[in-house]
Each structure stands twice: as C-alpha cells, then as structure tokens.
Amino acid sequence: MNKGNLPTRKEIPDQYKWRLEDIYVSVEAWEQDFRRALDLATRIESYKGKLGASARTLFEAFQLQDRLEALNEKLYTYAHMRRDEDNTNPVYQALSDRAESLSAQVQAAASFMLPEILTVPEQTLEQFLQEEAGLGLYRFVLEKLVRQKPHVLSAAEEQLIARASEVTQASANIFKMFNNADLTFTPVKDEEGNEVELTHGRYLQFMESKDRRVRREAFDSLYGSYSRFRNTLAATLGSSIKKDVFYARARRYPSALEASLFVDNVPVEVYDELIHTVRKNLEPFYRYMRLRKKMLGLSELHMYDIYTPVVKEVNWHITYPEGVEMMREGLAPLGDAYVETMIQGINEGWVDVFENKGKTSGAYSWGPYGTHPYVLLNYQDNLDNVFTLAHEMGHAMHSYYSYTTQPYVYAHYKIFTAEVASTVNESLLVQYLLEKVKDRDKKMYLLNHYLEQFRGTVYRQTMFAEFEKITHERVEAGEALTPELLCSIYHQLNLDYYGPDVVVDNEIDMEWARIPHFYNAFYVYKYATGFSAATALTSLITRDGLPAVTRYIDFLHQGDSDYPLNLLKSAGVDMTTPQAVQECLDMFARLVGELEDLAVGRTVD
Template structure:
C-alpha cells in the first residue's frame, strides 16, 4: 500500500507557520476586511474631488495608503490558510471572497489615477508647497504619470478593474487543478515499496540513483498530464488571451512590452538575456556531455538530468542541520542579517514539510507591518537546504524594504525579486566549497553549482523563450492547441540541451505542469536575478563591508527607484549583456574545474 502524506491537522505545530501573528482567528480577519471596505467607501466619496485642493489630494492618498496597510495582511492570512491545505474549502472561500472584494474596490476607486493625471504640473507643484506632507507621495504620483500613455478615462479604467477578477480564472483554475484535484499515480521506489508520486516527491525520485525509478516517475508524471493536455492548453491559451486583452486595452504593442513596462524595465533586458544565453549554449552542451560520460550511459535521457553524477557523495540534510549551516554561510552579510534569520527560524515564519493538499513548491510572502512567511516542502535534501536559503533571502529583502520605506515604496518590483534569494544560495555554495577538503564532496558541490546555473539561467531562459514565442504566436492569430505547444516546447528543449541529450517525447508536455507560465513573463527574472546575484555575492566575499553596505542599500530600496537603477547601487548594470555573460563565464570556470576533478 502506498505511503500517504500527513493530513494538515497531523503536522506538528513547530513545523507550521504562525498565522496568529497576523490575526488571532478568522473573526478578527473578518473585522479587518470590514475595515478595508469602510475605508474604500470613504474614498469612493472623493470621486470628482481628488485634486480639488492640496488637502483633498493628501487625504485621498493617505487613506489609500491606510487601506493598503490593512489589505496586505488580510490577503496574506487568507492566501496562507488556503495554501497550507488547498482542499479546505472554507479557506479557499476566504481567499476568493477577498479577491472578489478587492476587485470590486479597484473598480469603485478606478477614478483616482485618471483624476491625478488631469492635474496640471504647475498646480501639483503648488499643492506640494501648500501641503508639505504630500511630498511623501511625490514618487508615487510620478509613477502614475510615467504610465500616463497607458491610462484610460475613468469609466474605461472601471471596466478593466471589473474584468480583473475573471482574468485570474486561468491561473486560479490551474492552481486548483494542479495542487488539489490532480491525482498522480503510484509507483515502486528503490526499496520495492509502493508510493504515490506527488509534486513534492517528484524531484527526489528524479534524483534517485536507480534509473528504473527515475524513468518510471518521469513516464508516469507525463502520462498523467497527457490525459489533460487539451484542457491545460485551453487554460494556457486563456491566460495569454487575457494578457492580450489588457495589453491592447492599455495601448501596448505586445504582451511582453506590457509586462516589462509594468516593472519599469526595457524589453531589451529580456532580449539581451535570451540572445546571450543562446550564444553560450556550447557550455550547456559541454555539461551534458560530461553528465553522459560520468553516468556511463549510451544515451542520456531527460530522466537523467537531476540524478547526482558524483556517486556516493549525496547525503541527507535534516532541517535542523540546514538552519545551522545557512546561518554560518550567510555570516558575511553581518550580525543584523543573522539576527533576522534566527528570528525567522525560531518564531515560526516557515511552514516546513509537505502535507496532504498543501501547495507545491516554495515561496516567501511578505506583508507590510509584519514578518514574512515562507512555504516549504522540505525533504531533507541538499536542494531543500538551498531552497530554504533562497526563500529566506526573499523574506529578508521584504523585511529590509518594509522597514526602510513607507508603504507605497516598500514593495520591490518583481524584476529584482530573485536577486536577494539567489545571492543567499551562492553564498551558501561558496561556504560549502570553502569548507570541504574531500575531493568527491567538492566535485558533488561543483556539480550542484552547475545544476543551479542549468536550472536558473539556462532552463528559465528556455521558459522565457517559450513564453515569448507562444505569446507572439497568439498575437499573430495562431491557435495554441496542445500539439502546437508540445511542438514549440520540444524544439526549445532539444536546442537548449543539445545533441548529446535524448529529448524524450514526454518532455514535450513539461509546459503543462509549470505554474510560472501563469505569472505574466515572470521567469526571465530568475535568470537576470541569478546573474546579478553572482556578481553581488562575489563582491561581498572579495570586498567585505563596503559591498555589504551597498547590498543592504539595495535591499532597503523597495521600489523607491527603478529596479535597474537600484541594481546599479549594488554594482550591476542589466541594461548591458555583461552581467549575463559574466555569470555564464563563471559557469564555464566551474565546468572547467569539475572536468579536471573527474
């Protein structure tokens, strides 16, 4: 009989996040939601009067800020409850209720930005003089003005806001299907025991030294998705169509330009990434050849991608050991950083282990005015330790920004979201490499470093190219059927892995299980973030305190400056291909060392 996961109420409290730090109970959350609605009702009375005077503009923006400070924890509470057990319909209903309320509020208050945009600049400057507290909102107003070409009259803004709830349906439906409804099959593990494949168990199965286990997990995973590929193609096509709707409505030439402009990033940054990685595929092909040689196989298959190529060097990393190692590895970031890490580890910021119905993967979620929360599905592997360091990087980035910035400037842009998390991973890797004297362990770690590059720079850029291609196809009027998506994905996979990899037919359906394809051109930022993090981590280890100070200035920046400018503070300019090329050169250097060691 297959070993099943623990139910949520069977998980030890110490391994769950403490949502009582947000609200004592659900009635307290309901009171907060009512307060949000009351503020929204007061703000609704400002229609036609937002810019009537300096005082009315200040009153509008200060109330909007107050509402935001209450909305952040309310969303955090509902979403965390829902994610810890996606099968709990009460918590799912709370999340859906709040999303519905927020959509309604966004619709009712959609007049605010258009009224601000109608205000003459000279009058605005007078208002700053008449009400000095307005100065705190200057950058917020400037950001509204930056997007003026893409703003619409108030009635049209109201319609777009009303449509946003249904535009989330593809993402929400995929999440419910993937996390709650999809039942993956059973298989036989290395010990001859029957186990059920889950999202959390899939990677450990793919890391198995038993090739039969890897192949069986791989084939059964994609056979399952094949059963639903037409439905999933329809969902993904629906996701792109809603992006096209908003891009056209806001007068953008493409969905890609709409997505990057939202973060104040140039499309050239995206194109630089794809072009530079494609120009360095020879390094990826070298890595694939090395993997094939070390695994001693006649053919290297896609189910051989994750298994360690250094035999007998992998080991279990229990959660308690992982926390201690991470604290030592991140010590170069200073005592204040370590104190915050210890607080997160000790005070239940983290939901540690997989349970039945729990959302797959890992993330960090921050809310202004409180501590962040981290979702893990920890499995005692080296990968899980790196993931824990990664997510705590996100969390401390949120903490620094939330502490240093007023609410409107606290939320860092998605474009820089992966920098702090990946910097932590690289510092952890450098620490582990520095503290091993065992040749086999060093080779194992070097391979893990290469796998991080493969998974974050090469793989995520392949994902980014898939998004770009499929969006462009839809914009050209092509139909995105399951077969079309399979063909596009298979061609990219074959190109990125090269001639020494057998691209098994099943891999064509990998697109069908990637939740990030519903995040609106998110994945390229993993690769740009990784590249920036390589540079920052190396500066920290080489320069010490001055580089740490620059880095913490970046961490504390929130969205007070454009993201590319904030990265320049930390010493990285992503408007050029150089950081990407420099990172890929490091990949080549690590590959050189591993080839010599083995």
Template sequence: MSKELKDRKSISDKYKWNLDHIYKNDSEFEKDLKKVLQKIAEIDKYKADFCADGENLYNALNEIIKIEEKTSRLYSYAHMKYDQNTQNEKYQNYKNKAMTAYNKLNNSTSFMVPAIIELGEEKLAEYINQTEELSFYDHFFDDIMRQKEHYLSAEEEKILALAGEVTQSSENIFSMLNNADLEFPIIEEEDGEEIRLTHGRYIDLLKNEKRRVRKAAFNGMHGEYEKLDNTFAAVLDSTVKGDIFYARARKYNNSLEASLDDDNISVEVYDNLINSISDNLAPLHEYMELKKEMLDLDELHIYDTYTPLIKEIDLKFEYEECKEIIKNALAPLGEDYVSVVEQAFNSGWIDVYENKGKRSGAYSSGCYGVHPFILMNYTQDISNLFTLIHEMGHALHSYYTNKNQPYIYSKYKIFVAEVASTLNENLLVDYMLNNAESKEEKLYLLNYFLEGFRGTVYRQTMFAEFEKMIHQQVEKGEGLTSQSMQKKYNKLNRKYFGKQLVMDKKLDYEWARIPHFYYNFYVYKYATGYSAATALAENIKNEGRKAADRYLDFLKAGGSDYPLNILKNAGVNMEKPLVIENAVDKFSRYLAKLRDLI
C-alpha cells in the same frame, strides 16, 4: 511504514511562528475586519473632491493607503492561520473574508489612477508646490504618469476589469485539465512495485538510477499531453490572445512590451537575456557531455539529465545545526544582517515542522509593521537547508524594506524578488564548499549548484524564448497549433541542449504541461534574478564590506525606485550582457572544478 503526522498542538512553541504578533487573538482580527469594511464603504466620499487641490489629494491618498495597509494585515493573518491547518474551516472563512475585503478595496479605489492622469503633470506639479507634503508621493505619481498613455478612461478601465473574468478563464481551464482531469499511468519502480505517476512524483522518478524507470515516467507523463495536444494548444492560444488583447487595448506595440512596462523594464533587457545565453551555450553542452560520460550512457535522453552525477551522500542536518550553518554562511553580509537572522530563528518568525493539515512547501510572507514570517516543512536533508536560507533571503528583504520605507514603497517588484533569496543560496554553496570534509561532499555541492543553474538560468531562458516566439506568432495573425509549437519547442531543445541530447518525439509536447506559459512573460525573471544574485554574491566575495553595504542598500530600497535603478545602485547593470556572461562564467568555473575532482 511512515510515522503519523503530529497534531499542531504537540509541536513545541519554539518551532512555531507566533501570529499573535499580527493580532493578539481572533477577536482583534474580527474587530479590525469590521472597521476596514466600514472604511472601504466610505471611500466614495473622497471621489468627488479627490483632485480638487493638493491638500485634498494628499489627505485622501493618506487615508486610502492606511486602509490598504490594514487590509494587507488582515489577509496576512488569515492566510497564515489557514496554512497552519488547511482543514480548519474557521480560518478558511477568515481567508475568504479578507480576500473579499481586498476585492472591495480595489473596486472602490479604481477611480484614483484615471483621476490623477486626468489632472495632468502640470497641475500635479502645481499641487506639489502648494502642498509640500505631497512630494512624498513623487515616485508613485511618476510611475502613473510614465504609463499615462496606456491608461484608459474610468469607464473603459471598468470594462477591462470585467473582461478579466473571461481572459483569465484559459488559465483556469489549463489548471483543471492539468491538475484534476489528467490521470497518468501506473509505472513499475525499480523494485518491481507498481506506482501511479503524478506531478509530485515525476521529478523524483526522473532521478531514479534505473533508466527503465526514468523512461517510463517521461513517456507516461508526456503521453497524456500528447493525447490532448490540440486541446492544450487551443487553451494556450486563448491565453496568448488575452495578453495581446490587453496590450492592444492599452496601446502598446506588442504584448512583451506591455508585460515588462509594469516593472519599467525595457524589451532590450529581455532580448539581452536570450541573446547572452544563446551566445554562451557551450558550457551547458559541455555539462551534457559530462553527464553522458559519468552516467556511462550510450546516448543521452532528456529523462537522463535529471539523474544526479553524484550519488546521494548522507548529508543530514538537525534544525539547530542548520541555524548555525546559515548564520556562518551569511556572515559576509555583516553583523547587522546576521543579528536579524538570529532574531528570526529565536523570535517566532518561523513555522518549522510539518503537522496534520499544514500547507505543503515553503514561503516567506507577512505584512507591514510586523516582522516577516517563514513557513517550512523542515526535514533534515540538504534541500531543506537550501530552502530555509532561500526563504530567509526573502524574509530579510522584506524586513529591511519595511524598516526603511513607508508602506506605499514597501512592495518590491517581482523582477528583484528572487535576488535576495538566490544570493543567500550562492553564499551557502560557497561556504559549504570551503568547509566540505570530503571529496564526495564537494562533488555533491558542485553538482547541486550546476543543476540549480541549469534549471533556473538555462531552462527558464529557453522558456522565455519560446514564450516570445508564440506571442509573436499570434501577433502576426497566426493561431497557435500543436504542430507549430512542437516544431518551435524541438528547435529550442536542439539549440539549448546540443548534439549530445537525443530528441525523443514526446519531448515536443512538454510545452503543454508548463503552467508558467499562462503567466504573461514571467519566467525570464527567474533567470535575470539568479544572474543578478550571482553577480552580487561575487562582488561581496571580492570586495567585502563595500559591496555588502551596497547590497544592504538594495534590500532597504523596496519599491522606492524602479528595479533596474535599484540594481544599478547595488552594482549590477541588467541592461548590459556582462551580468549574464559573468553568471555563465561561474557555471563554467564550477563545472571545471567538478571535472577536476572526478
């Protein structure tokens, strides 16, 4: 029988984050909330003279950004207090109040961008000449002006904002269907015990040694989507039409271009990813062949591909041991980086262990002016070691950005968000391989890397290609049907996994259960981020201090420039296929190492 979870009070303070670093107590939070709401209510006073002259514009922006920074601090405190114990009604209420403040702020400042666009580039340049301090906002203005053709009038922007409640409903419907309404069948585990199939148990069941269990889990999961395939097709069709509606309303050529423009990413970067991976599928096909061979299977099905090639070995790490491994693995990034990691471990940054009511999973979060925080639910298995170093990457990205950038440029784009985290994982794999004490440990680590690459680069690129295909279909005036998506999905699985994979009919319905297809061209960022991280890690390994310094500059840049420019300065050009090709080359090299050890 599993042990009862501890109450939060019974966990030592040294294993808990210290949110007093944001607000000393709840009373301070409540006082600040009251002040912020009052400040938001007063924003209207800036509206009439917002662009009257350079000084007015500068002063208004400064004040509004101060309010936004305070609102961000309120939300950080509230959501992390709530995540400590989701059963605590007080902090659930705090979180709701902080989110309401954010919504009010967004509504109150909706006049800003249209007003700056209406001012025009020539007048704006004149204002910057007259009020030198206004040049502080150069990149902010540039980002607005480069998209000026795609912004509408203030009244039209309000209408688009109102439409959001309707266009976002398809994602909500999918979530309700997927998480609340679907009930998966009971299947029999290897020991004969019956268990209800759930989303949370699915991947673990696919890793089961018994093929009968894997097959039952796969068929049970996708069988439920097959029953509702037309409904899921209609819901996905609706969300794609919403993406296209916004693209056309904002005068973009297509929905892909509209989605990428927020990060100032060209369509060529997206296509380059798909084309480069499509041209380099041979290593994945070889990996599939190796799986079939090592698992001693007569034929390979998709439900066999999650089964580890290497049986679990007893790699357990006490938290204190884990801290030392992480510091050693990150040593190539330099003494300053490692000293910040040490600070994170010892200064109330990390909430380590699970407790009753605590939010599941892991993340890095925080607010400007205070160090980042990391939520964990640490257990001693190796996956938690990788999770912790991953979240440490996010945390130090935020730390260096906040230390070196003003608040307005402290939010780095999602396009680069996974670079710091996955670079840390790359460094950890290499460090542990170099220090592995047994052949079994090396085999396990190589397989761990290969599986991560398969899931993050190959699989997410396949998703990205599917997402592009379905948007293009609707843009041609054709509706999405289950039958059309089954054909597309089947074709992509054959392309990506090769001849070794037997195409089970139920795999054609997998598209129906992927929530990321509701995120408007989001999945490609996992693959590009991982590829960029792999390139940067290899540069650091080969060039040492010089490459590490460029990487630290990348962390410090935050949102002060466009993501592609920031990566170029770090030594990675995502507009060229070489980055993707080099990432695949590392996959091939590690696959060869695995073969040599077998």
C-alpha cells in the same frame, strides 16, 4: 523521503508550522477587518472628482488608499496562506474566494484615482508638492503615474477593467486548484520496491534517485498525468495568454511583452539581450551535458537523467535543523545583524516546513506589510532543499528590511530585484560549502549542484522566457495555441537548449503544462537576470567585504523606492548591458572545467 502516504495538517508538529496568528488571531478578527475594508472602499470613492481640488485633498486620498490597500493585502494574504496549508479545506477555500472578490472591489473603488490624477496638469501637481509637505512622500508615485499617461484609460474604462480582474484571473485559479487539489499521479515504486505516492514535492527527489528505473517511472507517471488533460491545459494556458494580450491592447502597448516590462521601466532590449546572450553561450551547457552523460556512464542521456547527481556515492542527508545551521554559517559574510534576525525569525514562526496532504506545492516567501514575512516550504532532507530554504529566506529578509524601513507605498520591491536577494544567499552558501568541504566526491557533488543552479535558473528560465515570448507572439498574430502547437514549440526549444547529447523524450513536450509561472506573464526572465546580478554582487561581497556588504544591505532596505535597474546600479551592478549575464555564463564555463578536472578518469557505478 517520507514513505507511504502524506501526513495530514494536524499531524505536523506545531514547531514546524508558520504562525499565521501573528496576522489574525482568528477568523472572527479577519471578518472584522473585512467589514472595515468594505467601509474604507466606500470612503475612498467619496474623493472621486476632487483629487485636483487641492494638495491636501490629494494627500488625504493617497493616505486612505494606502490604508485600504494595506488592509486588503492583509486580508488577502492571510486567506490564501491558510488555504495553502490545505487546499482541500472548504473553510479557507471560501475565505480565499471572498478575499479575491474583496480585492476586485477594492481595485474598482480606487480605480478612478490614476486616470483622474492624470487629468491634473503636471505644473499643478508640482505646485501641490510645494504646498503640502506630506505629498513629498508620493513624488516618485506621481512620477510613475505621469509616465503611464499614454496607457491609462478613462475613469469608466479603468473601473470596468478593475471589476473584470476576478474573471480574468480565472485561468490561473483553475490551474492552481487543478494542479494542487485535483491532479493525482500513478504511485511509483522506490529503490526498495515500496509503492510510494508521487507528489509535486517528491518528484524532484525521484528525479535525483540513483535508480534509473525509479527516475523513468516517476517521469512517465508525472507527464502521463498531465498528458491526459492536454486539451484542458492548453485551453487554460491559452486563455491566460489571451488575457495578457487583451490587457496590453486595451492599454495601447505594442505587445504583451512591452506591457509587462513597462511597469519596471525595463527596456525590451534587456529581455531580448538575455535570450541572445544565453543562446550565444550554449556550448558550455552542451559540454556540461556531455560531462554528465560520461560521468553517469550512459550511452544515452535522457531528460529523466538530467537531475540525478553525477557523484552517485555521495548520499548527503541533511535534516531541517542541520540545514538551518548550514545556512547560518554560509551567510555569515552578510554580517551578524542579518544572520541573527534571520535565525530569530525561523525560531518565531516565520516558516512552514514540511509537506502535508493538500498543501500547496513548491516554496515561496510572502506576508503582509505590518507583520513579519513568512516562508512556505515542502522540505525534504537533501542539499537542494537547504538551498531552497536559503533562497526563500533571502526573499524574507528582503521583505523584513523593506517593511521595517519603507512606508507602505514603497515597501513592495519588484520581482526583478527580489530574485537578486534570494540568489545572493544561494551563491554565498555554495561558496562557503565549496571552501569548507575537503572530500573530493562531496566537492564534485557541490559543483554539480551549483551547475544545476545555473542550468535551472539561467538556461532553463531563459528557455521558459523564450517560450513565453513565442507563445504570446503567436496569439498576437492570431494563431490558436493548440496542444500540438504548444508541444511542438516546447520540443524545439528543448532541442536547441540541451543540445546533441541529450535525448529529448516526447514526454517532456508536456512540461509547459505544469509551470505555474506561465500564468504570471514574463515573470521567469527575472530569475535569470536576478541570478546574474546576484552572481556579480556575490563576487563584490567576497572581494570587497564591508563596503560591498553595506551597499547590498542598503539595497535591501530600499524596497520599491526607485526603478529596479537604478536600485541595482546603486548596489554595484548595471543590468542595462549584457556584461553581468556574460560574466555569469563565463563562471558557469569555469565551473564545468573544474568538474571536468575532478572527474578525469571517473565514471559512476
């Protein structure tokens, strides 16, 4: 961990910064495309009222829409990634604000297309497909559009909703600026007694500290800061949930949950069955918590004790270059082409590695169509961050294959499948390390880490998914989401999921206030389903070798060319049944047993 204050952006060496110049060489070049986008937005409006006139006209309108949306994506992504480098930079704050305004304009300009296409009889659309060869590219698009017919409004209403998008995103934008630019935490004294600035990026490292005082101090500092703004944060999250409910009702969906799942053609039963299956398998998780309590030698296991490694004497310091090499070796089963492309990308400016003042917290993979993908990290020298690197490079490679294979209209895979690509990388890496490492304590450490991936991705994200379901249902029933109600719901979920061997500290009741994914409704369940699907695919790759790898790499090339559940079936996993989730949780139970066997008679000093 870096001691003291964070470096400024300028103090980070260029070799550890992403190369956004590959998108735009300058702000001036961005401005030129900004003007082009405004022109294209005007041009697309000239097709209003004409889409049903001929096959050729419809094809031209689709082509222009693709050009406009690709350009808008490029402008938006560049502006926001520049801001993410340093959220306090006023130049990029302004640029990202303008990009959001442009995005709203673009949506409004093209908003007539969907309702107008749906006024064209289906037999006419089929005739158009026969007449114009180029329209064949859009057959799946048209199929999805027709499926949406019951939820599409009039052209005037669609335009109004599109124009409102900038306003309805206010809750998420306010939270992001508050969380990344304005919120500060009380400094924490580290293991040596040095006062260290607490940041989002450093929080997990403090939670992994061997010193319980440090963990408790960081825990209190973080949640104490959020608690001071509990009323504001409850209002912000509540407004975001009301936005979800408004859109669902406006488009005649039975609920916000069904509205969210509809776009992926995922039945509500998949969401509900995930929660049901995980709740049926809480006992192995309780066993893991009991084992953690025993191995840490604690009379009480608190929420600030659940991240620290249970094998205390292992201090696994992994620099970024070492982490890259470790990942390269671990992902070898995916083939030379995959690994070589990935390493080349890392060496050619795909990744922004280290934390700096004002930088957006966490990690993500992004990047516009037509350029290479990018990865934002806030790398710290530990094993968890190596897995974060592998995770985000899974997303990046998925984008690379999809962008280089699919046309723009099908290049952007859904989140449901995205989490599969990232988690396969993590699963392969941990299997490689478990086989390679012979040291008993390091093997225990790895098992602990892998179990934490299950905890964080399956159990924890399912708990988040249930929180989202409950809070949206409360708003749909007309209840107000007060801070007290949000904390009460969250506290009970922690009691249910963590079980009798964990003290659910009152401070954790505020955790809902720091989860950015809650501003993107019903997103987090895809982590759990993705992890389950990835676990199944990893088993197939390990067991069957080349045939499974070929199917998997082909899956990465498919982008959004079919519904997610169909794409996963082609790769070898059926997520319409609870089988993959159950097999994933069965593996968790086996891994708990392995750690129990290795830990017999051992406690931590």
